[in-house]
Amino acid sequence: MPPSPENTLLAASRLLDRELELLEVFTAGQHALTLLAADGDSEVVVRAFPSGDDAVARELAALERxxxxxxxVPHLVAASAGAAEPLIITTRVAGSTPDPRADLFAVARQMAAxxxxxxxxxxxxxxxxPMTAPSGETTIGHRAQQAFGRLDLRDRVLSHGDFWIGNALWVRDETTKASQLxxxxxxxxxxxAPRGFDLAWCRQDLVLLxxxxxxxxxxxxxxARLGAPISDINDWDVQAAASAADRVETWLPNYHGIGLTDMTAxxxxxxxxxxxxxL
Incomplete structure (x- = not known):
């Protein structure tokens, strides 16, 4: 489990060699403990991971790219990738969790862009x-195994890896009431990773929404932006569905964390x- 907010704030203050003030504990996501803290006149985001987690080292490589x-996107302020206390401090990206009333068609177009x-x-x-056929004995798992050989695994891009509405930040226009990414x-x-990985993951999230x-x-x-069709999108959708098949209910806290409290398992x-x- 990640450390407590109090211990995380102390560790971040030690890392920066100055005292941080806790402003907010973010509730979206389960992997890391995420805090908003004040660093003088600016705000920073502090994310702490369970002991032994290599997420900080992985994120450092991504932030540079x-x-x-x-x-x-966030920019690095400081980090400690040690196994005992993995911690990363970044700039704050403007915005917050999505408005539960947001128009999902507008959300979808902005996320695609x-x-x-x-x-x-x-x-x-x-x-x-990892590019191997999924295991498992579910019907969708068998379909994913059959579809795996049809995937285009060559067209690799920088993949976010968990591209869903809760990892995007939004502001609500007070005049139009529209949500802007x-x-x-x-x-x-x-x-x-192949571009189909992120595409199918986000499509599945919109379905779950x-x-x-x-x-x-x-x-x-x-x-439309790519100027070409994603010819194997159905096969990627099947891979994403197979990945979710035995755990979709465990994502409920993530949806509650972004304000979708009416969602049920x-x-x-x-x-x-x-x-x-x-599919």
Missing amino acids: IASLGPM ALFAIHGLDGTGLPLA TGVVDWSGAKH GSPSAAESFLAEYE ELLRSRLEEWNAS
């Missing part, structure tokens, strides 16, 4: 995404099963 995205920009970066040297965070899972149509809009926007399961049947 994505710096050209500017204010859309952001992902296209990310995929335009060089991922060479980042960890290679301001950034993408949590880069510890970044990889050098309740809108298979938004998933199609997301794909259409990405393909049963609803996640039923939406995933309906999506699987359509």
Whole structure:
């Protein structure tokens, strides 16, 4: 388990050699403890991982690659990648968790634009995404095994690795009430992977949010920017579905953490099963 907020703040203060003030404990995500802290007149984000986790080392490699995205991504302030107290401090990216009332079609188009920009970066040297057929005896697992040989594994890009609405930050326009994407965070899972990996993962998230149509809009926007169709997207969707098959209910705290408190484990399961049947 990650350390407590109090111990994390102390460790971050020691790392910077100045006292930080705790402003907020972020609730989205389960892997790391994430704090917003004040560092003088500026704000920083502090993320602490369980002892022995190598997430800091992985994120450091990714942050160097994505710096050209500017204010859309966090930038390194300080880090401790030691096994006993893995900790990373970055600049704060503007925005917050998505508005639960946000138009999912607008969300999908903006996420497609952001992902296209990310995929335009060089991922060479980042960890290679594991590219083996999924195991398991579920029906969707067998389908994924059969579809694996049809995937295009050669067209590798810089992949975020966990590209879903909760790893994007948003602001709400007070005049139009529209949600605007301001950034993408949590880069510890970044990889050098085929572009279909992120595409299918985000499409599945939009389905779990309740809108298979938004998933199609997301794909259409990405393909329009790419100038070419993703011919194997159905096979990638099947891979993502197989990965979620035995654990989708465990993602419920993530959705509650971004304010979707009406979401239930049963609803996640039923939406995933309906999506699987359509693939």
